[in-house]
Amino acid sequence: MLIKRKEEKFGIRFSVTDSHFPSELFNFVEDTGYLDIFKAGMKTQTCTGIIRSLQRLITILAGAWLILHTVSCKKDSTSPVPVKRTLQVWLHRVNTISKAQHFQNSYTGFELDVHYDTVVKTFIVKHDDTDTSTLTFSAWLSAITDPGRLGYWLDFKNLDADNKNLALPELLRIRQNFGLDKKVIVVESSSPSSLIKFDTLNFCTSYYIPTFDPSGITQEEELSYMNFIDENTSQYGIGTISGYYNQHGFMQKWFPQMNKLLWYLDSTDPAIKDSIIRETRKDITVEVLLVAEDY
Numbered sequence: 001m002l003i004k005r006k007e008e009k010f011g012i013r014f015s016v017t018d019s020h021f022p023s024e025l026f027n028f029v030e031d032t033g034y035l036d037i038f039k040a041g042m043k044t045q046t047c048t049g050i051i052r053s054l055q056r057l058i059t060i061l062a063g064a065w066l067i068l069h070t071v072s073c074k075k076d077s078t079s080p081v082p083v084k085r086t087l088q089v090w091l092h093r094v095n096t097i098s099k100a101q102h103f104q105n106s107y108t109g110f111e112l113d114v115h116y117d118t119v120v121k122t123f124i125v126k127h128d129d130t131d132t133s134t135l136t137f138s139a140w141l142s143a144i145t146d147p148g149r150l151g152y153w154l155d156f157k158n159l160d161a162d163n164k165n166l167a168l169p170e171l172l173r174i175r176q177n178f179g180l181d182k183k184v185i186v187v188e189s190s191s192p193s194s195l196i197k198f199d200t201l202n203f204c205t206s207y208y209i210p211t212f213d214p215s216g217i218t219q220e221e222e223l224s225y226m227n228f229i230d231e232n233t234s235q236y237g238i239g240t241i242s243g244y245y246n247q248h249g250f251m252q253k254w255f256p257q258m259n260k261l262l263w264y265l266d267s268t269d270p271a272i273k274d275s276i277i278r279e280t281r282k283d284i285t286v287e288v289l290l291v292a293e294d295y
Contacts, residue, residue, distance in 0.1 A: 087281050088184075090153060092263050092290035095125050097135070097143040099295050104144050109151030109184070111263070111290050112140070115158045116167040123170065129158065141178050151184035153261070153288065155208070159189040168197050186261065186288070192236040199237070204287075206240040206261050207233055214250040226254045233258070240287070245276065252283060263290035 090109035094100050100110060113127040114137055123137035141147045159167065175181055187198045188206040195205040209229050214222065233241065233255075241251060242261035251260055260283070264276045273291050280289050 087277070087286060088151065088288045089277055090151065090288055090290050092265060092292050093127070095127060095133075095135075097140060100140060100144055102295065103293065104146075104150070107150075109153065109288065111153035111155060111186075112137075113155045113157055116156070116163045116170070118163060118166065121166065121170065123154075123167070123174070127157070138174055138177070141174070147178045148180060148183060151186075151288075152180070153186040153188065153290070156187055156189045159187075159191050159194045161191075161194055164194040164197055168201070171198075171203075172201065188242055188261070192232045192238050195238065196236055204240065205238065206242040206259075207238045209241050209243045209247065209251075211244065212247070214247060222250070225250070229255070245280075245289075248280070248283070248286075252285075256285070258285065260286045261288045261290075262286055265290075265292045268292050268294045 088109055089107070090111055091103050091107045092111050094103065094110040094112050103110075112125055114123040114125055115129065116122075117124050120136075124133060125135045125137055125140050126133040144150070154171075156167075171185075171187075175185065181202075184204060186204045186206055187195065188208050189195055190208040190210075192207045195207065199205040207229070210225060212221075212225060217225070229241065232238065240259040240261060241255060242263075243251060245262050245264035245266070248260070248262055251258070262280065264273070264280075267273065268291075276291075277289060280286050
């Protein structure tokens with residue numbers, strides 16, 4: 001770095017003569033007033049004082065250059081750094097009040113199956129359409145001591161084009177009534193076109209990919225599934241996919257950048273589940289892993 005002294009009528013001006021010295025940095029020092037302070041001091045200082053002032057200015061310039069250089073590196077990087085996430089381990093299929101109450105302090109989130117009932121105009125907690133349960137989602141939430149402590153994954157079994165416009169305001173009403181506006185609520189469906197409305201209102205939407213065992217299909221079938229999933233997610237702007245744990249490898253292979261939600265139900269043995277959890281943590285794109293309990 002070379003700073004050249006130039007005599008002028010009203011004092012001393014400095015200019016950058018080293019082409020490697022960033023001009024924007026010199027402007028920064030001028031804008032912040034450091035240079036004016038330095039020049040004012042030059043008029044009254046001895047030769048020793050001038051040298052010390054020059055040393056201070058050089059130190060300021062070097063420090064400012066380091067800051068600007070660091071910011072510039074981050075800003076211009078073309079290789080985004082993956083966001084580090086803490087894997088959430090939630091409980092699978094908490095479709096009864098008794099199960100919710102029993103495990104409400106053991107997990108940070110629950111997955112449950114819901115159907116929107118157009119007759120009663122609200123959500124019913126049940127897995128199968130033939131299930132005669134009348135348990136509403138609101139009643140289920142009311143039975144939990146602190147609903148705001150948990151995250152929720154709603155496997156929306158019958159979401160479609162006919163009920164999405166009715167289901168959305170009802171879910172918003174429930175979310176507001178229970179103070180869940182800032183909590184994670186996953187809305188999962190195998191109907192990606194119907195997820196769009198939910199995706200715009202701070203819900204985490206996930207496309208439930210077709211059920212298949214990747215180890216038991218041909219390469220042609222694998223490509224067919226990949227194309228089918230890609231078309232559905234790309235067409236409707238879906239950024240998260242969900243599936244069985246044994247589909248994880250397929251999801252990593254073909255959709256490495258997409259967020260993922262998984263469920264592992266093959267064992268309730270704590271040691272085996274811990275092993276699965278440790279393995280799943282290696283993939284930072286997996287946000288939630290569901291596990292099972294004997295209940």
